[in-house]
Each structure stands twice: as structure tokens, then as C-alpha cells.
């Protein structure tokens with residue numbers, strides 16, 4: 127299961143999307159997330175799906191790989207759907223004992239599920255096409271105007287870089303620890319809830335200890351190389367907007383306009 | 396005892412970083428044999444041994460332990476793991492209990508042994524790996540690196556497996572500690588008919604201990620034979636990033652310089668026995 131997590135992984139390439147400036151991509155993803163919540167009807171989601179499909183096609187990332195990223199949160203999606211389906215009050219269309227499904231429930235459940243799926247797919251596409259370094263560089267630059275109000279944008283970006291950098295490492299580590307304990311007969315995926323929770327102890331303790339140790343070592347290593355925070359630091363690659371970015375903005379603006387128009391024309395479904 | 400039939404394994408299959416770690420490996424290991432496994436880093440040693448106790452499932456091919464095909468549904472994989480004790484590479488991170496003794500007991504208790512029996516086995520295993528008694532009540536996190544390694548190995552030994560697999564057990568240990576552990580393992584192998592697979596980067600250790608040597612290269616079996624046969628192919632070994640024991644090199648040089656010394660010398664003891672009469 128650990129192998130299925132695609133969030134935070136980077137898929138190197140040279141597509142149109144890869145070449146976009148990370149700042150452009152971050153702004154686009156913000157607009158995209160806003161749209162996911164703004165959309166009021168299914169036609170809007172259709173438009174969004176088309177947009178996403180086009181992005182995926184251009185990016186050269188296999189759709190199968192992207193969709194596999196949904197697997198780890200499938201349970202979560204299903205639960206959200208079921209809860210909304212049964213627990214939304216409104217006009218009843220089906221009833222069995224205390225379980226009832228309402229028109230509003232169906233609509234709401236479908237919306238929530240779609241929103242979750244769109245959020246995951248969109249953000250996965252961002253991290254798959256943008257290296258963590260570029261991503262946090264972009265984030266730092268976008269936040270830098272807020273330095274005036276004492277927002278530590280460099281530190282925030284550094285923290286994010288480190289966090290992203292360590293996701294795969296920690297996953298690897300978890301995998302190794304799970305294997306080592308299974309080799310000693312720990313049964314991790316069987317038994318009731320209580321015994322399963324207990325079975326997590328031999329995995330979590332070593333994991334935490336190694337995470338703390340790593341943090342400590344990293345801090346020492348950074349200090350040894352005279353890291354002192356962002357003040358006066360120059361960078362290896364300067365970010366520059368190019369022609370592709372203009373195209374990206376236009377694309378996004380058109381989509382935003384389309385979504386708003388669809389909302390106004392078709393109204394709430 | 397252990398049989399691999401055309402086994403392949405690929406990491407991150409289908410992803411962008413797909414990596415074929417094993418490619419059509421077939422081999423047969425008899426009961427009671429001591430096998431040394433060598434290969435360049437990334438040659439698939441750790442992958443291969445993880446297949447042997449079902450931690451990894453082969454992508455194709457069969458893994459057969461004691462006549463049982465691991466891919467069959469009716470095989471209880473936990474029983475296989477108690478039978479095939481695997482000590483992973485850098486096993487220190489598996490320690491988690493409050494005391495060293497409790498940690499070593501983890502495996503035996505999972506087997507369903509009583510507390511008393513488990514502790515007896517734990518103490519025995521700790522002694523085997525050279526862990527002093529007074530450390531057993533300490534927290535495993537207060538041990539030194541080498542002591543942690545010993546505790547981790549003891550955690551596997553305490554399960555008294557029929558097959559013992561050690562992935563570079565001595566990496567990072569001091570020379571005396573290394574020899575101590577290896578010879579205790581050889582001792583157990585001799586006395587209890589334990590089948591041992593020892594993964595090592597030290598040609599000397601493998602030459603001294605193994606009945607047969609398995610050489611992996613790029614996920615394939617490059618050679619599998621007696622030390623004498625394997626180390627006779629020094630040119631090929633060097634080509635794939637390995638080497639022969641230093642003493643073999645020295646003997647080869649002496650022979651090239653005209654000293655009458657036979658081929659197939661791979662331990663200091665052999666060399667000593669042949670050179671000593673010449674010198675006196």
C-alpha cells in the first residue's frame with residue numbers, strides 16, 4: 127500500500143507543464159482549488175475534467191499512474207460519499223429502516239466525492255511535474271512580498287522543502303521497519319482493531335526515533351555548511367517568467383471565465 | 396531446502412523509476428549448507444533474501460522452502476518466517492522495546508512461546524552474539540552501535556530458525572567483534588545443522604566460512620560454486636566490481652614470481668600451511 131502514494135513524488139520531464147514557472151503553476155493550482163469549490167453544477171465539473179485531462183495529456187504523465195494516487199485515500203472518499211448520501215436531510219427518495227436517501231444527499235455526496243477526487247488529482251499533477259525544490263522556490267518568491275509584515279517566507283519555504291524531501295525517505299523507512307518486524311513474526315495486517323493498534327507500536331517507535339535522529343543530523347549538517355537562513359542568500363537558478371507562462375495564464379483565465387459563466391447560466395443543479 | 400525457480404522481481408513496477416532487481420534467478424540450497432552471497436552494491440542480494448521468507452513476493456517464478464511453494468494460499472507465511480530467520484541489513488532500527496531482553500523476546504513471543512521459555516532463549520541468543528548480561532535490562536536505545544547490532548541479531552537467533560539469513564551482519568563492527576559473531580554463527584551452523592546464508596562484502600569472511608558462494612551481478616546469478624571454483628575466476632570477479640581475497644592475490648603474485656605455490660588458495664590458513672615448509 128505504501129508504494130501507491132504518489133503525492134510528493136516528482137516525475138521528471140520536459141513537457142509544456144514541466145517548463146512552466148513554478149510560480150505560475152502555484153497560482154494556477156490556487157485558482158483550480160477555488161474553482162473546485164466554486165462550481166455549482168455538474169457541467170462545471172465536466173469543464174474542469176476536460177481542463178485536467180488536457181493538462182495530463184500535455185504533461186506526458188500516464189493517467190494510470192495519476193489515478194493510482196487515489197488508491198490510498200479511496201476509503202476516505204467512499205466514507206465521505208456514504209456519510210453524505212445517508213445523512214443529508216431533505217426530500218426522501220428511498221428508505222429502509224432508519225436509513226434514508228434524499229435527493230439532496232445524492233447530490234451532495236456526488237459533489238463531495240468529485241471535489242475530493244479533483245483536489246487530489248490536481249495537486250498530484252502539480253507535484254508530479256514540479257520538483258520539490260522548484261515548488262518551494264516558487265512558494266518562497268510568491269510569499270516574499272509578505273516579508274514586510276515579518277512573514278518568515280524563506281523559513282517556511284525551507285521547512286516545506288525539507289518536509290517534501292523526507293516524505294519518500296520516511297516511507298522507505300516505514301517499509302523497512304515493517305519488514306524487519308514482520309520477519310520477527312509481527313502480524314501487522316490481521317486481527318481486530320485493538321490488536322492492530324498494538325501491532326503498530328513496534329513500527330511507530332523506531333520510526334519516530336529515526337525521524338528525530340534524522341532531524342538532528344540534518345540540523346548539524348546544515349550548520350556545518352554555515353546555513354544561516356535566507357538573509358543575503360543567492361540562488362543557483364533564478365526563476366524567470368517566459369512565454370509559456372503567459373500561455374498558462376491565458377489558459378487559466380479562459381477556464382475561470384468558463385466556470386463562472388457556466389455557474390451563471392446553469393445555476394445550482 | 397531452499398529452491399528458487401526462475402524468480403524475477405521489479406521495484407516500483409509500472410512507475411517512472413521502475414527497477415528490475417532480480418532477473419530469472421534459479422538456484423538450489425541444501426539443508427545444512429553455509430552459503431556466502433556476494434555481489435556489487437545494487438546487485439540484488441537484499442532483494443533475493445527478502446523473497447526467501449515472503450517479505451517480497453516474486454513477480455514471476457517460484458520460491459520453494461522445505462517443499463512448500465510460498466505463493467500457495469494454504470502456506471502460513473508467519474510459520475515460514477519463524478523457519479527462515481532473516482536479519483535485515485542495518486537491523487538496529489528494529490529495536491523498540493523498553494529493555495534489550497524484552498526486545499529479543501519479541502520474536503519468540505510472537506511464536507507463541509511462554510514468557511519463561513522466551514526469556515531463556517533470549518538470554519542464550521544474547522550470549523551467542525556476545526552481548527553481556529548486564530546490558531539486557533538497559534534500554535536498547537542506550538546501547539552503542541555495535542551492541543545494538545548484536546541485540547538485533549540476537550532477536551532473530553532467539554527464534555531458533557532452521558535457516559538463518561544475515562544481510563551484512565558485521566558491517567560497521569570492530570574486527571574482534573566481527574570475528575566473534577561470525578565464528579559463533581559457524582559454530583551453530585556446525586552443531587545444529589543450521590542452514591546459513593551470509594551476505595557480505597568481505598571476500599575474506601566468505602572464503603573462510605562458506606561451503607558454497609553465490610555471486611550475483613545485475614540481478615542474475617553470475618556464479619554459484621565452491622570458494623575454490625569461484626575465486627579461480629578472479630578476472631571475471633574484478634570485471635563485476637568484486638575481488639578475490641587478499642591472500643589469493645598475494646599467492647597469485649608469488650606464483651607469477653616463480654614460487655611453487657598451487658592455485659585455489661583463499662584463506663590465510665591454506666597459505667600458511669604451504670609457505671611454512673618452504674621457509675624452514
Ligand SMILES: Nc1ncnc2c1ncn2[C@@H]1O[C@H](COP(=O)(O)OP(=O)(O)OP(=O)(O)O)[C@@H](O)[C@H]1O
Nearest residue numbers: 406407414416434435436437438439440441442443
Ligand atoms: N525499496 C526499493 N525501491 C526501489 N528500488 C529498490 C528498492 N530496494 C532496492 N532497490 C533497487 O534494486 C536493486 C537491488 O537492490 P538490493 O538492495 O537488492 O541490492 P544489494 O545487492 O543488497 O546492495 P547492497 O550491497 O548495497 O546492500 C538496486 O538497484 C536498488 O536500487
Ligand SMILES: [Mg+2]
Nearest residue numbers: 440441484562
Ligand atoms: Mg543489501
